[in-house]
Amino acid sequence: MSEETKSLNFIEHIIEEDLANGLSKDKLRFRFPPEPNGYLHIGHTKAIGISFGLGEKYNAPVNLRFDDTNPAKEEQEYVDAIKRDVAWLGYKWANELYSSDYFQTLYDWAVQLIKDGKAYVDSQSSEAMAEQKGTPTQPGVDGPYRNRTVAENLDLFERMKNGEFDEGEHILRAKIDMQHPNMLMRDPIMYRILKKDHHRTGDTWCIYPMYDWTHGESDYIEQISHSLCSLEFKPHRELYDWFKEHVYDYAANTLPMLPKQREFARLNLSYTIMSKRKLLKLVQEGIVSGWDDPRMPTISGLRRRGYTPNSIRQFIEKVGVAKRENVIDVSLLEFCIREDLNKTAPRVMAVLDPVKLVITNYPDDKEEWFDAENNPEDDSAGSRKVPFSKALYIERADFKEEASSKFFRLKLGSEVRLKNAYIIKGESVVKDAQGQITEIHCTYSTDTEKKVKGTLHWVSIKHAIKAEVREYDRLFMDEAPDSHQDKDFMDFINPNSLKVINAFVEPSLANAAIGDRFQFQRLGYFNVDDDSKPGHLVFNKTVGLRDSWAKQKPKPQQQNKPQQPQQKRPAIEVIKQLGKKYTNLPEAKQERSKAEILKLAESVRYEDLQPLFNTAAKKVGTRIATMITLGVLLKNGHERNAEIEAFIEKALDDKNELLVTEAKAI
RNA sequence: UGGCCUAUGGUGUAAUUGGCAACACAUUGGUUUUUGGUACCAAAGAGUCUAGGUUCGAUCCCUAGUGGGCCAACCA
Numbered sequence: 001m002s003e004e005t006k007s008l009n010f011i012e013h014i015i016e017e018d019l020a021n022g023l024s025k026d027k028l029r030f031r032f033p034p035e036p037n038g039y040l041h042i043g044h045t046k047a048i049g050i051s052f053g054l055g056e057k058y059n060a061p062v063n064l065r066f067d068d069t070n071p072a073k074e075e076q077e078y079v080d081a082i083k084r085d086v087a088w089l090g091y092k093w094a095n096e097l098y099s100s101d102y103f104q105t106l107y108d109w110a111v112q113l114i115k116d117g118k119a120y121v122d123s124q125s126s127e128a129m130a131e132q133k134g135t136p137t138q139p140g141v142d143g144p145y146r147n148r149t150v151a152e153n154l155d156l157f158e159r160m161k162n163g164e165f166d167e168g169e170h171i172l173r174a175k176i177d178m179q180h181p182n183m184l185m186r187d188p189i190m191y192r193i194l195k196k197d198h199h200r201t202g203d204t205w206c207i208y209p210m211y212d213w214t215h216g217e218s219d220y221i222e223q224i225s226h227s228l229c230s231l232e233f234k235p236h237r238e239l240y241d242w243f244k245e246h247v248y249d250y251a252a253n254t255l256p257m258l259p260k261q262r263e264f265a266r267l268n269l270s271y272t273i274m275s276k277r278k279l280l281k282l283v284q285e286g287i288v289s290g291w292d293d294p295r296m297p298t299i300s301g302l303r304r305r306g307y308t309p310n311s312i313r314q315f316i317e318k319v320g321v322a323k324r325e326n327v328i329d330v331s332l333l334e335f336c337i338r339e340d341l342n343k344t345a346p347r348v349m350a351v352l353d354p355v356k357l358v359i360t361n362y363p364d365d366k367e368e369w370f371d372a373e374n375n376p377e378d379d380s381a382g383s384r385k386v387p388f389s390k391a392l393y394i395e396r397a398d399f400k401e402e403a404s405s406k407f408f409r410l411k412l413g414s415e416v417r418l419k420n421a422y423i424i425k426g427e428s429v430v431k432d433a434q435g436q437i438t439e440i441h442c443t444y445s446t447d448t449e450k451k452v453k454g455t456l457h458w459v460s461i462k463h464a465i466k467a468e469v470r471e472y473d474r475l476f477m478d479e480a481p482d483s484h485q486d487k488d489f490m491d492f493i494n495p496n497s498l499k500v501i502n503a504f505v506e507p508s509l510a511n512a513a514i515g516d517r518f519q520f521q522r523l524g525y526f527n528v529d530d531d532s533k534p535g536h537l538v539f540n541k542t543v544g545l546r547d548s549w550a551k552q553k554p555k556p557q558q559q560n561k562p563q564q565p566q567q568k569r570p571a572i573e574v575i576k577q578l579g580k581k582y583t584n585l586p587e588a589k590q591e592r593s594k595a596e597i598l599k600l601a602e603s604v605r606y607e608d609l610q611p612l613f614n615t616a617a618k619k620v621g622t623r624i625a626t627m628i629t630l631g632v633l634l635k636n637g638h639e640r641n642a643e644i645e646a647f648i649e650k651a652l653d654d655k656n657e658l659l660v661t662e663a664k665a666i
Numbered sequence: 667u668g669g670c671c672u673a674u675g676g677u678g679u680a681a682u683u684g685g686c687a688a689c690a691c692a693u694u695g696g697u698u699u700u701u702g703g704u705a706c707c708a709a710a711g712a713g714u715c716u717a718g719g720u721u722c723g724a725u726c727c728c729u730a731g732u733g734g735g736c737c738a739a740c741c742a
Binding site: 006009013070073126133134135168186192215237263322324329331332335343419454523546 | 679704
């Protein structure tokens with residue numbers, strides 16, 4: 001996959017086209033405009049990746065602009081967190097900017113708009129205004145204040161600014177068209193009175209501009225060439241352009257470039273939610289420990305979980321950019337982090353579910369320190385020493401008294417390799433009163449050259465360090481927890497998403513520092529959690545290794561999946577589709593196809609089938625499927641008529657033998 | 667009773683804008699392996715939502731339909 005063969009996404013096509021049409025490359029400028037009302041999540045990473053990625057690709061500046069026009073919801077804490085997260089992802093913004101920087105300019109332009117008769121002060125209740133606004137299917141009507149004089153509007157607006165009115169008494173609206181098919185164009189609100197302190201402007205302002213008025217004009221002030229946002233802002237584009245074109249009249253000399261808004265589909269990840277409001281609820285209700293809980297889809301959560309910036313950037317690149325709704329499977333994210341960590345994470349040995357293993361023919365007091373390779377993927381990673389002794393821990397799941405030959409691990413009477421050490425043979429077990437295995441007894445052999453099927457990881461009991469390991473499962477048990485109209489996303493919370501394990505790790509980990517990432521061999525990737533302290537190591541499981549052994553086992557119970565995703569499509573639609581492919585299929589599949597059509601045909605009504613009689617002659621497959629279906633209808637007692645006869649007649653004359661055969665059969 | 671967007675293997679994204687539907691993930695099999703990991707090889711899986719049209723030729727253009735999404739906060 002070389003850089004030059006990579007195809008462009010639709011936004012890049014637009015930019016290339018603009019460049020081809022004379023836009024100078026040095027005019028390219030992008031922005032990422034978060035509202036500082038919450039933490040960034042993996043969904044934002046897509047927007048970040050698109051705009052900053054474009055900046056890197058075209059060597060163009062990208063601004064980080066905080067869209068801070070609602071003092072009721074925004075806080076400095078979030079500004080700081082957002083900056084930290086964007087920087088952590090490895091992106092550099094050209095300027096750190098705030099919409100609130102433009103409050104004065106915006107105000108001046110609003111006054112101009114009033115003077116030009118393009119904006120007016122409305123003094124109704126929000127309920128009254130909502131009523132006049134109409135619905136998506138019904139036009140709105142003009143309100144009583146729509147035709148106030150310019151002088152009156154100017155006076156009122158200034159007094160709004162001066163704090164003479166209470167919240168809700170007046171608002172400023174753009175004067176566009178109350179009958180417009182796009183509801184956003186029905187005299188949208190530009191300013192509202194909000195007597196709240198703003199995290200940056202304090203009490204300087206008591207009127208605050210709305211998103212639509214602020215956002216586009218901020219783009220314009222910053223001379224952004226391409227303003228990229230998610231699909232739900234598509235209806236706003238018309239308003240974005242309206243404001244932009246009017247303001248252009250006031251500032252064309254100093255601000256020549258008109259920005260262009262384009263929209264892409266936001267990222268959805270299976271089994272997770274992306275709404276800031278809902279994520280906040282998880283935090284507030286204590287479902288998670290905070291915004292950076294390793295189960296959270298926030299950037300800070302992923303960071304704490306052990307994800308690398310590189311893995312997340314890779315993920316965003318693989319996800320692509322388009323305009324259709326999508327749900328990306330978490331397995332892609334997991335692939336990206338595994339791919340990255342496989343190359344970089346040092347390997348160590350840790351036992352999460354220990355069972356004692358005693359090597360009976362090994363001297364009681366002896367200990368040996370073996371060389372262990374740190375990373376087979378990285379020659380420069382070197383090696384370390386691991387201690388070996390008579391009593392070890394191995395994973396409980398790595399031993400069975402008896403098992404089939406498919407089980408490559410330790411069983412009685414057969415041999416496995418202990419990673420970096422000797423080959424051992426299972427001899428006997430010790431069990432407690434409940435029949436639970438408490439000790440496995442083995443003998444070892446020093447011939448490490450011989451071939452054995454399995455290799456186990458282990459730790460020496462005497463040398464092992466205790467560690468807390470936190471293993472995470474998905475937070476929600478539903479693939480799309482917030483897309484059910486009848487159920488709340490909170491209903492799908494997985495009660496067992498966190499499992500705390502007391503594990504034993506090799507002594508080289510004694511000085512592991514917060515944030516360090518490791519591969520626990522044969523288990524997965526783990527990092528040192530922020531809660532870790534000297535003497536009390538805490539690890540997070542970032543992700544498991546691919547495990548083709550584990551996949552084999554759950555097969556018998558996999559039956560509970562709904563076999564047929566319940567055909568919602570009408571039978572006739574399915575038949576049409578089957579027909580389309582029919583002639584291209586090998587004979588065996590044709591048989592199957594036909595059988596299916598015959599079955600589906602039972603639930604087809606004549607009225608639905610009849611239009612297909614006119615199918616173009618060249619679409620033989622569709623005609624065959626139609627013929628087969630017709631046969632079933634006739635057999636079930638439908639009467640022949642002129643159009644049926646005509647259809648059959650025509651088919652009998654066809655070049656295609658399959659069609660002729662089916663026609664004859666009727 | 668409207669407007670806008672969208673439809674390509676299980677998932678996501680492509681197809682030099684009208685010319686043999688490709689890539690990645692996932693799946694299955696195999697080789698290598700002191701990680702049932704990695705790497706490598708291979709297989710299977712869509713004929714592009716439906717119908718009609720233009721064309722020598724349509725995933726791409728046009729029309730209609732169907733499915734999905736978005737739009738009625740003094741939020742962004």
